Amino acid sequence: MAHNHAHSHNHSHPDLKGRNLIISILLNIVITVAQVIGGLLSGSLALLSDALHNFSDVLSLIVSYIATIYAKKEASTNKTFGYKRAEIIAAFVNASALIIVAIILIKEAIERFLDPKFIASDLVIWLSLLGILANGFSVLLLRKDAASNMNMKSAYLHLFTDMLASVAVLIGGLLMKFYQVYWVDAFLTLGIALYLIYMGYDLLKDSTRVLMLFTPNTIEVTKIVQTISKIDKIKNVHHVHIWQLNEDEVHLEAHIDFDEDIKLSEFDAILDQIEEEVFHKYGINHVNIQPEYGKCDSKQLIVQD
Template sequence: MGHNHAHGHQHNHPDLKGRNLLISILLNIIITVAQVIGGLVSGSLSLLSDALHNFSDVLSLIVSYIAAIYAKKEASTNKTFGYKRAEIIAAFVNSASLIVVAIILIKEAVERFFDTHPIQSNIVIWLSLLGIVANGLSVLLLKKDANTNMNMKSAYLHLLTDMLASVAVLIGGLVMKFYELYWVDALLTLCIAFYLIYVGYDLLKTSTRVLMLFTPNTIEINKIVEALHKIDTIKNVHHVHIWQLNEDEVHLEAHIDFDTDIRLSEFDAILEKIEEEVFHKFGINHVNIQPEYDKIDNKQIIVQD
């Protein structure tokens, strides 16, 4: 017998979140166009790399915006979970794109080390300042939602790293202007690329764990089983599955053997205890239990279906 028990969640304001994403998209389109033109005119690889990163920001923000819209859609008979995982998929795509962009930048930077040439540093300085201001504004717009939503965190990280990249490009522009050390342009590009890999990998790993239905890192299954065994009449807990649907929902599915042939009303009372126990101690807010009595099956905690 299954039971679904959901406690109250903290909800973001989707309309405000969507508006902030749209503003960030427009700002990044402006930055990208300006930096591409400026990079071609000035001959700066770091400025072009920043533009490429900004372009990836535009794509990632669009993906995040579409995912945020889909996540609000209602469930249906052929989509019983609705689109609750849309934002997790967006986070995975965005974090993977950060790493891909980084690899492209590393290749270009290595080639530039062996082919340095003068760069119009004034263009680099002014356009990097534009990037700092525009991305800084976008970061402030998304910061609040990034704390509670993996999709928004992926978009926030894209913008934060791009703002930091623009700071690095500004420093490089000043060095090239006053000291004519043009190899700094390639060095900065490498630094930007390695930082992209650093911030992208953690989010890629987290979103992959959710998509693969892995048990959240904060939950130990053996401790849950031990806690449930302390409830009267429960003889055995086995065939346990725990997975995270999205940021708000963690699901527990298990078979429970009872030491007596209890009535359905008694099971409902015990189920209420189980729900309260796993919610308050482990943060699990959706429970599905299959009750059993003297059933012959595999009694191991984890059973491969």
């Protein structure tokens, strides 16, 4: 069996990511405490819901930070992949938390619709402005890493949705102050919750696909088989497995049946060609091939359990 690691690129900066996460954690602790106090004093459910979301941000950011630390740990004999999946697990946990918080907010919003309360709008306005500024700064800190890292994207989404929630709370506070429209507090809470579900679902789905070893959406197994089968001396490609280990690594494992009993040096040359083809056409950077000649197993099964 031949195994090769090709074209692995990792441009992340764990130390910088960790620093940005710590700053965001501290900012969200300040916001959460301020909004809980303000929500209780003003009677605003939207402010309390925003505080709950901020508290979930704190927990999620801590999970993300721990994941970035573990992801840097070296592999060992009993952890041959190291902790490369730590950030994927963090993304899954954070996406789940977004949806759970949203369900809690929907319940609270319905109860407030049925029983509207007077709300001290001035406090709501000032604290929502604090939330916009602090979360906006955190969003800017994490935006770059969110584009290429699922864990950082989960943290970024928590902060971005919370910034939008603070904008909604500000609008609600202004409407309550100048027009005494107090039902808007519950309406905005419901809107925040639905948006959380919308944003969290895709991330939950993507992280689940990676954890379940599903083939990435961008890759078609049959096309890869066709590409490899066109290489000279290859008779058949079967028993194929393709999975994503983390943000940076996509693995291909397959059995290849050859037309003739080739030399090991010839196989190495063919393996190099396979690696170049699958990397440049499909982004696969880890290739594990089992060569076969005259072996009596099923050559028709492209994939197999």
